[in-house]
Amino acid sequence: MDSTTNNESYNADELEAPEWLNAQYFEEVIRQHEKTPEVKVTEIKMSPASAKGDHYASVMFRGNISYTTPKGKFSKSLIIKTMPEMEGHKKEMLGDSYLFKTEIAMYTKILPEFEKILRKVGDQTILGASCLYHSLEPRQVLIFEDLVPQGYTVMRDRDATEEELKAVYTKLAKLHAISFKMLDEKPDYLKEFKNGIFEIPNFIDDPFMSAGMENFITMIKKLPEFSKYVTHFEKLRIDYMDRAKDILQEYRVNRKPDGYYVLCHGDFHLRNMMFQYNPTNGAFKDIMLLDFQMSNLCPITNDLIYSIYMLMGPECRKNNYKDMLNFYFETFVETLQKIGYMGKLPNVTDFWKQMSQHKAYDIFLLTTFFPMMCAIKENNCDPAELIQNNDARLKMYFTDGFQEELRYLLPRLEDLGYLD
Template sequence: MPDNADTEQFNADELEAPTWLNAQFIGDVLSNYEKCPELKVTDLKITPASAQGDHYASVMFRTTAEYTTAKGKFSKPLIIKTMPEQEGHKKDMLSESHLFSTEIGAYTKALPEFERILREAGDNTKLYVPCIYHSLEPRQVMIFEDLVPQGYSVIRNRPVKEEELKTVFSKLAKWHAVSMKVMNEQPDFLKEFKYGLIEMPTLMSDPMVTSGMGSFIRMLEKTPELGKYKPYFEKIKDDYMQRMADVLQEYRKNIKSDGYYVMCHGDFHLRNMMFKENGDVMFVDFQICNLCPITIDLTYSVYMLMNPEQRWDLGKDLINYYFSVLEETLKKVGYKGELPTQAGLWKQIHRHKFYDFFLMTTFLPMILAIKENKLKMNEIIQDSETRELAFSFDFFVDEIKKLLPKFEELGYFKDL
C-alpha cells in the first residue's frame, strides 16, 4: 500500500499488489531481459501506477527494482500492467476482451515496423516505449520501463496547450500514414488487429454505454434552448448504436472505395499520452488498436482530448494540421496508393456523424465530469444516479449549446 498517501486518489484494485508480483518474478523478468542469469533483486517497492480516472481497462503498478549482477548494483523503474484479478464489475466487463493480445501485438509487431519505415525515410520519430516483458499465460502481463524518471508525465490539472496538441496530431499523422503504407503493400501484416470497441460485447452492453442517449434526451427536454433538438435524437435513439457500430466496423464489414483506412489507436484521449518538457509526447495504452476508418481517432479526439474552444468547431484547425503532416509523411515514405485529400477527409468525417452522436451523448459528459473533478470514473461507470448527474453540470450543457448548432449548420440532422 502507498506510504503516507491519500488512497482515494488511486484505483482500489491497485492499492495492493497480487502475491505473484514479487522479487522472484521481477528478478526472472530482468534476468531474461538483460541476459544476465546471476541477476538478483535485492529490494522491490510497489505502488499504484496511475490516478483515478487515468484508465479502467487494466490494473497498473509502479515499481523500482534494486538488483545486483556481477557488474555491481543497479536499479530500474518499471510499470507493470495486468488484468483485474479482484471479482467485480471491472473484471466482468473486461473478461471476454482481446485487450492484452492486441496491445502485445502493437508493441512487438506493428509499432516496430512503423518505426522501421519511418527510419528508412529519415524520420526518427519515436512511436512507443519498449516492452521488456509480456505474457498471456498463466496471466496477462506487460512490463515497460517507467517514463516518469525520463521526464514524461500525464497532464491532469490543466488544459493541454495548443503546441502540445500539434505535437500529438503530428505524431498521430505519422503513425496513420505509415499504417496506410503497410495496409497497402502488406495487406495481411496487420490482419489480427480487428478488435475495437464494438468487439467488446460485455462493454458495449454495459449501462455505462447504453444509457447515455436516454440521459441526453432528458437533458435536452429540461433545457429550453435545446428542446428543438430533441426530435432528432428521439428519432435515432433505437438504432444509433448499430449505426455507430457500422462506422467502427466499416473496414471489416463494408469497406468503401473512397474510404481512408488506418490502424488507429482506438482510445485517443489525454490520459493515454505522456508529455515531456522538451515538447515530445509518448502514446500509451494500445489495447484497442484496430484497422478502421481514419476518422475514428480524429473524431474521438474532438470529444476526449481537445479543449472546448477547439471542440466547438469540431477540431477543424487541428485536424487540418494533422492532414498536412499525414500527406507529407505519405509522400516521404513512398506510399503507392492514391493520396487522400483534405476534402475527402472531411467528407468522411461528415459521413461518420453517428460516431459523433455516440461520443457526445455517452462519453463526453463522463470525461468532462472527471476532468472537472466533479465525479470519479469508477462511480460513473458503476452507478446510474452518478452517471445521470454528469449530464446536469453547466459545463456539459454549455458545450451542447455550442455543438448542436454546429451539427445543424453542417447538415448532420438531415436524412437521419
C-alpha cells in the same frame, strides 16, 4: 505498498499489488530483459501507477526494483500493466477480452516495425514506450520502462496547448500513414487487428453504453434551452448505436472502395499520452502515446472524431478543431510521400466528406463518452462509479462544463446536418 500513497487519489484495485508481483517474478523479468542468468532482487517498492480518471480497462502499478547482478547494484522503475483480479464490474467486462493480445502485438511487432520504416527516411520519431516484458499465460502482463524519470507526465490539470496538440497529431498522422501504406502493400501484416471497442464482450449491452442516449434525452428535456433538440435525438436514438458500430467495423464488414482506412489507436484521449518538458526551462519537448489496447483497422475518422471530444480542450474544440485536423491531414499526406507511398494520395475534400458521413460516431460520443470526460475534468470523478452507477451517470449530464459545451456543439451539429 508505499505507505505515502493517498488512497483517495487512486483506483481501489490498484492500492494493493497482487502477491505474485514478488522478488522471484521480477528476477525473471530482469533476467529475460537484460539476458543475464544471475539476478537477485533486494528491494521492491510498489505503488499505483495512475490516478483515478486515467483509465479503466486494466490495472497498473509502479514498481521500484533494486537488484544486483555480477556487474553490480542497480535499480529500475517499472510500470506493470495487468488485468483486474478484484471481483467486480471491471473484471466481468474485461476478463475475456482481446485487449492484451492487441497491445502486446502493437508493442512487440507493429510499433518497432513502423519506427524502422521512419528511420529509413531519416525520421527519428518514437511511437511508443519500451516494452521490457510481456506474457499472456499464466497472467496477462505488460511491463514498460517508467517514463516519469525521463520527465514525462500525464496532463490532468489543464488542456493541451496548440503546440502540444500539434505534436500529438503529428505522431498520430505518422502512425496512420505507415499503416495506410501497409494496407495497400501488405494488408495481411495487419490482419490480426480486428477488435475495437464494439468487440469487447458484453460492452454494447453494458448500461453505460445502452443508457447514454436515454440519459442525454432526459437532460435536454429538463433544460428549456436544449428542448428544441429533443425531437432530433428521439429519432437518432433508434439506430445511432448500430450506425456507430457499422462505422467502426466498416473496414472488416463493409469496406468502401474510396474509404481511407488505417490502423487506429482506438482510445485517443488526453490521458492516454504523456508529455515531456525540459527540466531547466519547462519548454515542451515530446509526447508519448500510450495504451494501444484497442488498436484496430478502421476508417481514418475513428481517432479524429474521437479526438474532438476526448483530446481537445474547449477552446480548440470550439474555435480551432478544423484547423487542427487539417494540420493532421497535411502531416498524414506528407508522411505518405516521405515513406514512398506510390498510390493515389488522399485529398482533404474526401477526408472531410468521410468525416461528415461518419456523423453517427459524433452522436455516440456526444451522448455517451463526452459527458464522462467533462465530469471527470470538472469534478475529479471516479470513472468506475460513472460506468457502474446510473445515478452517477445521470448527474454527469448536468455538469456546468458539459452544458456549456452543448451551447455551441448542438447548433454546430444541427448546421452540419448531423441531427437529421
